[in-house]
Amino acid sequence: MGRERPRSIKEYRRAQLLRRRLLEEAERAAFDALRAQYGLRIPGLSALAVSTMLRALDVARYRALDDRGLVPCRARLVDGRLMDPCLVWLSDWGSTEFMDNPRKLVGGRVARLLPSRYTLPFPIIEAARHTHEYRMGSYLPVLVSIGGDPRYLVPDHSVFFRCGTYSGKDVDPDFVAEPSVKQHRLGRYLWGDDMLERITAIALEVPD
Secondary structure (H helix, E strand, O other): OOOOOOHHHHHHHHHHHHHHHHHHHHHHHHHHHHHHHOOOOOOOOOOOHHHHHHOOOHHHHHHHOOOOOOEEEEEEEEOEEEEEEEEEEEEOOOHHHOOOOOOOEEEEEEEEEEEOOOOOOHHHHHHHHOOEEOOOOEEEEEEEOOOEEEEEOOOOOOOOOOEEOOOHEEEEEEEEOOHHHEEEEOOOEEOOOOOOOOOOOEOOOOOO
């Protein structure tokens, strides 16, 4: 027999909430198991070594932008695999926002953190966090330039960028603007990908 359908909108919403709660519990249990097995600290590295690695990734700038310390990077894992792009969480690992990431890792599986070619220049990341809301919950993208050609759109709140063969490292750091509605309607702009579905969230604890 098939699954019984909810008999009313109220029952349907209740079923949806229950399903989401069960998924969240499963995600949290899987993360807790990873944390228990591997830990949140990069194995074999001292506090100084980890801090030096994070400074090379401009951690102070990202902490000023978000006190959770969301640091963009790529990660080489203990087993040799390379994950790119990644976003290191230095706190708030148990939050719903962290758990909502489809890809999650713990620091104990990481060997080294490295710069990612997909990371946007910091002025662009900062601008993308402060775009105008044109409809409730919807924000304008920012217009950026690549090779002196200002026709690429970066979605709001982006940290990473990819458009065709271009990536975040190719974006000019000194140009950012609000796109023209007219030019957009004429199809003059190219949308970039913020790579949200490919980001791996890493829960990292820095040793004392």
